[in-house]
Amino acid sequence: MFTITVVSAHKPIFENKDTTITSPIIIDDHTISYAVYGSLDDKNDVDFLEFDAKEGEKFYIEMLVPKIKSNIGFEPNFAIISKEISTKHEVPFTVPKGYGVINVVYPKNYENEFYEKFTQTKYLKGQSISGIINKSGKYIIAVYSGGKGGKYTLAIGKKEDFGIKDLITFPYVYFKIKYLFNPVFTCLGLAAIFIFIVGLINIKRKRR
Numbered sequence: 001m002f003t004i005t006v007v008s009a010h011k012p013i014f015e016n017k018d019t020t021i022t023s024p025i026i027i028d029d030h031t032i033s034y035a036v037y038g039s040l041d042d043k044n045d046v047d048f049l050e051f052d053a054k055e056g057e058k059f060y061i062e063m064l065v066p067k068i069k070s071n072i073g074f075e076p077n078f079a080i081i082s083k084e085i086s087t088k089h090e091v092p093f094t095v096p097k098g099y100g101v102i103n104v105v106y107p108k109n110y111e112n113e114f115y116e117k118f119t120q121t122k123y124l125k126g127q128s129i130s131g132i133i134n135k136s137g138k139y140i141i142a143v144y145s146g147g148k149g150g151k152y153t154l155a156i157g158k159k160e161d162f163g164i165k166d167l168i169t170f171p172y173v174y175f176k177i178k179y180l181f182n183p184v185f186t187c188l189g190l191a192a193i194f195i196f197i198v199g200l201i202n203i204k205r206k207r208r
Helices: 002-007 164-168 170-181 183-207
Strands: 011-014 025-027 034-040 046-053 058-066 076-082 100-104 113-116 121-132 137-145 150-156
Touching: 011 170, 034 046, 034 137, 034 170, 046 150, 058 076, 058 137, 076 121, 076 150, 100 121, 137 150
Parallel strands: 011 034, 025 046
Antiparallel strands: 034 150, 046 137, 058 121, 058 150, 076 100, 076 137, 113 121
């Protein structure tokens, strides 16, 4: 069950610091199934990711919103930005001259809920976009909100690519994701596990 759970999940990427359009999170291979875990402080906060793509490659991007109390009313959008894009949608942040923009907004009053087994978290499926890359080049994904801030998970790619390293780091990744969504509950859970282990050790010592 452990192996099946890990293999069916996305490879995680965490937003550990604020990004800019000139200093984004780099996605090594956009065709591999990644899950980017991030948060927006408010309507002025924008997260940036970047990937290289070749003509003819398939691409896939989907917004997922954890169904947690702090996310009520949070509707994150994302845009794809590149010199190779001719479309120029309007977005509420500065785009470099010569870049095109495809804006993909969160659907209003949309309640497509599902349960994600890897993080044991309920999500709302937001907007998604997929297709074929028309021109080789660099592509930037900008995640932003027109209103309040919140926590999001951005799914990128569909090709599963898990190895031994992913299996070994699974416990760390699991608790890091749980802490991101619910830090208080996660800390209490870890404390309970620690107390339980210490209790077992003391019982074994007494029996000796």
